[in-house]
Amino acid sequence: MFTGIIQAIGEVADLQQRGGDVRLRVLTGKLDLSDVELGDSIAVNGVCLTAVDLPGDGFVADVSRETLSLTSLGQLGSGSKVNLEKALTLATRLGGHLVSGHVDGLGKVVERHDDARSVRFSIEAPTELARYIAHKGSITVDGTSLTVNAVDGCRFELNIVPHTLQETIMGGYGVGSKVNLEVDLVARYLERLLLGDKAAEPGAGSIDMDLLARTGFLKG
The missing domain is CATH 2.40.30.20 (Elongation Factor Tu (Ef-tu); domain 3)
Incomplete structure (x- = not known):
């Protein structure tokens, strides 16, 4: 989880094609990596990535084909500037709002x-x-x-x-x-809660006028 408060602007150092996906190396600039370990999460332009190497001046992460297809990371090149945020801890100020790092x-x-x-x-x-x-x-x-x-x-x-x-x-x-x-995470969960038991049915995915009427949100 993240807060949406950007901690540093990083720079893409390298993108390596690896069997259809990409290995990304990011220079982290002023971002303090002293408390980051292998396997920790860092958000890059809002995308939660896992640090698989820590070369000292930044980190390396693998980016799957699905992530490349659903986000803007596939459009990055060497020298591209990126927003960076480390995963929050229980001691982190929640100055923004709860962010999952899963791009919609x-x-x-x-x-x-x-x-x-x-x-x-x-x-x-x-x-x-x-x-x-x-x-x-x-x-x-x-x-x-x-x-x-x-x-x-x-x-x-x-x-x-x-x-x-x-x-x-x-x-x-x-x-x-x-x-x-x-x-917003709350909006997504609220939609599923309003679906009630229908959420378990195949094809159930969104709220329509009929559902709102049956649950009392619309008056006849």
């Missing part, structure tokens, strides 16, 4: 404009994720815990302050940038 889908930046010293981004999410994104709710973008300022269909808006622009890779986003999205 890829979003796309569709608009960027300055707003005083902040920058406003409009991001388009996959259709199947839209129902989990709420005004003033939490969302994780490339591992960064953020508050949704507005929602319009599949698009949501973010207001990013100067500190976040400086301490994450968001300052480098432009129109067309692909970003990893993880929706």
Whole structure:
């Protein structure tokens, strides 16, 4: 688990193709690795990866074909900047929100404009994720815990302050940038709870108007 508070900006040093998947080496910069051991988790642009080697200036992780297909990690190259966060401990301040490091889908930046010293981004999410994104709710973008300022269909808006622009890779986003999205865990569990016993039935996966009516959320 993670908090969505980015601890450092790292840099991809190398990507090696290995039998269809990739071995990734990341230079971690100011990230303190003194308490990291082999097998520990580190989030790279919001993707939970396992450290399989610790060469001293960073870490090495294997990235599966599934992860490459579902996230933006497959688009990285040598020199790419990445957001980094070590897994939380019981002593960690929960300054963001609970983040699993399991990306739900890829979003796309569709608009960027300055707003005083902040920058406003409009991001388009996959259709199947839209129902989990709420005004003033939490969302994780490339591992960064953020508050949704507005929602319009599949698009949501973010207001990013100067500190976040400086301490994450968001300052480098432009129109067309692909970003990893993880929706709020509570929203996902709530959906399954509302399904009740139907959650065990094959094909049960989402809430529809009939379910809301039967469970008393809609009045006739």
